Amino acid sequence: MQILIHADVGSDYSSSKVASVAYMIGDQNGKLVDNRAFDMRLLPIMSGVPSALQYSAGASLPPGDYTLKLAVVEGGRVGSIEHTIHATLGQASGMTLSELMVGGPIEVGELLQPTIGYQVTFGAVHGYVEAYGAKTDGITVEYEVAKDAESPALLDVDVPPHAAGEGRMIFSKVMPVHQLPPGRYLLRAVFSEGGRSVKTLMRAFEIAPPKVLMTSADGLTSSSTFDTGLFLPIDEGAIHPAFQRETATHPETLEPFIARVDDSAKTTFRQGVSFLTAGDFTKAEASFKQVINPDTDSTAPLAYLAASFAASGHDIEAASAWQTALVDGTDLPQIYEWLGGALMRNHAYGEARAILEEAAEKWPADTRFTKPLAMLHATFGSGREAMRTLERYLEERRDDRDAYYMAVQWIYLVHAAGAYVHNRADDLKLAHSYAAAYERAAGPQIPLVKQWIDFLDNEKR
Structure with missing residues (x-):
């Protein structure tokens, strides 16, 4: 059997160091089966970032129980460790399994080699396990991150198999864990066959606290210094909202637009709306173009020519047409909403924020603008303004489960960065109220939300 040996040496190295390394492996009778001693240059996880020096090696051993003794000398520092090895391969449903290997990678692409290490520093954990045998084809694997063996999963993801030769399958996946508070966790690899769990492998890891806080909590409570780089995460789907054709063609939405169409053109305009409703975007565009008259x-x-563009996936053209419609349509909040969404889908976040800020000033109680504006503030690193804008949104909209989730996450991340939104007491009260609302709405990420609340309840300043 091939045994992988990994050790974290020290904790605060920013550059490589030459070290003397020696190890010996003895069997359960005390007989020496392998030993090595050599000088080598050990590297930190990333140059310039204080971390442990990384040592990895391999040894071939027959199945059985062994004791590993490892010693390292670096400059005036000396350290040693003794570790028990149980060299065996797991069995499940006619296949053989390697150990589950876990580490914190620097890169987050498709990794087909294991990453080994207890501490996760760069916001992602990598799970790696191999399966051998003729029955691996029908096996599925899911990775779960949990606090312990029995608690519900905080994160879970399906792991696609990678064929690596006849009868050998690799299950490798990098999972982002930046939303989890620092602390000890368990990665669980759940093997299933025919929808039935047949084996679960587990390995502990630790999410390291951030090395450097953005600034002090006191500094970030003032409006002048808070919004200087406190970026908050946004779901990809939320920051690029899909155009809602059904809403645009709803009679209530159409009413103020039809009222502005000249009587001689109303029939053609309504025909264009019918084409848009039916999904015939080419005919809809032609109808709306006929109505345009200088x-x-x-x-x-x-506005509805732009809607036809957006519905057919042409957001650049849609944004241009909506901007033209705003020349005389500044009294119509729908145009601001649609234009803001198109600009966000085009990744023109600065222009989107300017449009939505103008709309929010005109209609301060209109929730169509507050939530996307909060997300744009978060994208630009304006953490204080983002959270306060989201608060205003939730004061009016108490049925948005995803917004409650985002609010608890943002408060947690602000505090994890060493800052406050208002002050500790007010932030904690808000977080608890949002978490309770999310739980009442049966949100799917309740265990993760509870982890954030637990961090906030127990943080020390």
Whole structure:
């Protein structure tokens, strides 16, 4: 059997060091079966970032129980460790399994070699396990991150198999864990066959606390210094909201637009709406273009021409048409909403924020603008303004489960960075109220939300 040996040496090295390394492996009768001693240059996880020096080696051993003794000398520092090895391969449902290997990688792509290490420093954990035998084809694997063996999963992901020769399958996956508080966790690899769990492997790891805080908590409670780089995470789907064609063609939405169309063009405009509703975007565009007339108010046909562009996935053209519609349509909040969404889908976040800020100033109680504006503030590192804008949104909209989840996450991340949104007491009260609302709404990430609340309840300043 091939045994992988890994050791973290020290804890605060920012550059490589030459070290003397020696190890010996003895069997259960005390007989020496392998030993090595040599000088080598050990590297930190990443140059310039204080971390342990990394040592890895391999040894071939017959199945059985062994004792590993490892010693390292670096400069004036000396350290040693003794570790028991149980060299065996697991069995399940006619296949043989390697150990589950866990580590904190620097890169997050597809990794087909194991990463080994107890501490996760760069926001992702890598799980790696191999399966051998003729029955591996029908096996599925799911990785779960939990606090312990019995607690519910905080994160879970399906792991696609990678064929690595006849009868050998690799299950490797990098999972982002930046949303989890620092502390000890367990990675569980759940093997299933035909929808039934047949084996679970587990390995502990630790998420390291951040090495450097952005600034002091006191500094970040003032409006002048808070919004200088406190970026908060946004779900990809939320920051790129899909255009809602059904809402745009709803009679209530259409009413103020139809009222602006010249009587002679209303039939053609309605025909364009019918084409848009039916998904015939080419005919819809042609109808709305017929209604555009420089001698009359063309706000409505321009707005719905843009809607046809957006519905067919042409957001650049849609944004341009909506911007033209705003020349005479600044009294229509729908155009601001649609234009802001198109700009976000185009990744034109600065322009989107300017449009939504203008709309929020015109209609301060309109929740169509507060939530996307909060997300844009978060994207630009304006953490204080983002969280306060989200608070205003939740004061009006108490049915948005995803917003409650995001609010608890943001408060946790602000505190994890050594800062406050308001002050500790007010932040804690808000976080608990949002978490309770999320739980009442049967949110799917309740265990993770409870982890954030537990961190907030027990943080020390």
